[in-house]
Amino acid sequence: MTTFDYGPVEFYAIGFDGDHPGPSVLKAIDDLVKSRIVNLLDLVFVRRTEDGELSIVEFADSEAGDMLALELSGLAGEEDIEGLAAELPPGSSAAILVVELVWAKQFSQALFNAGGTVIGRETVPAPVVNLFLSENEN
Numbered sequence: 220m221t222t223f224d225y226g227p228v229e230f231y232a233i234g235f236d237g238d239h240p241g242p243s244v245l246k247a248i249d250d251l252v253k254s255r256i257v258n259l260l261d262l263v264f265v266r267r268t269e270d271g272e273l274s275i276v277e278f279a280d281s282e283a284g285d286m287l288a289l290e291l292s293g294l295a296g297e298e299d300i301e302g303l304a305a306e307l308p309p310g311s312s313a314a315i316l317v318v319e320l321v322w323a324k325q326f327s328q329a330l331f332n333a334g335g336t337v338i339g340r341e342t343v344p345a346p347v348v349n350l351f352l353s354e355n356e357n
Contacts, residue, residue, distance in 0.1 A: 220332050221328065221331055221332055222328060223324055223327060223328050223331075225258075225319050225324065226319050226320045226321055226322070226323045226324030226325075226327055227319070227320045227323050227324075227327055228260065228317060228318065228319050228320070229317070229318055229320060230295065230299060230303060230315065230316070230317050231314075231315070231316040231317075231318070232303035232304060232307075232313050232314075232315055232316075233313055233314045233315075233316060234307060234311060234312070234313045235311060235312050235313065235314070236310075236311055237310075237311070237312065238266060238312050239264060239266075239312055240264075240312075240314050244314065245286055245287060248262075248287060248316070249286070249287055251318075252287070252288075255321050256320075256321060256322055257318040257319060257320060257321055257322075258290050258318060258319035258321050259287055259288070259289055259290060259316075259317075259318055260289065260290045260291040260294050260317040260318060260319055261278075261289055261290075261291055261292055261293065261294040261295045261315075261316075261317035262277075262278035262287065262289060262314060262315070262316055262317070263275060263276070263277055263278060263295050263300055263314070263315040264276045264278065264281060264312060264313070264314055264315075265300060265304045265307065265312060265313050265315060266311075266312040266313075267304070267307045267308065267309050267310070267311060267312070268309065268310075269309045269310050270309070271309055273301065273304055273307070275297070275300055277292065277293070278292075279292045290319070291317075294317050295315050295317050299315070300315050303315055
């Protein structure tokens with residue numbers, strides 16, 4: 220029987236108008252970590268200047284670097300970051316968030332040990348779900 224050290228890992232690129240996400244987003248991330256829903260592995264901020272240049276700041280090196288503990292700082296490589304930020308418009312920024320899905324660790328182990336694997340996955344963003352439900356209330 221195989222035991223996993225980590226559950227599934229997901230990379231998110233979360234876009235913002237302006238320079239940075241603000242403290243409420245960092246608090247929301249911290250709340251997820253404290254509730255053990257996710258493990259924060261890495262966090263990177265990117266900004267695209269008006270002339271199209273991309274700047275990258277590791278969270279650990281930022282002013283807020285002591286607000287959250289990162290499990291595997293540096294996990295998001297430059298190629299990952301540039302790929303996720305490719306569509307970032309000039310004058311905006313993004314947080315590249317790398318999280319372990321703690322809730323899925325045991326499920327992933329059970330699937331693996333049973334010879335199973337996830338063969339498809341689809342994410343529907345919360346605004347889309349909520350809009351659909353509000354428009355289709357009975």
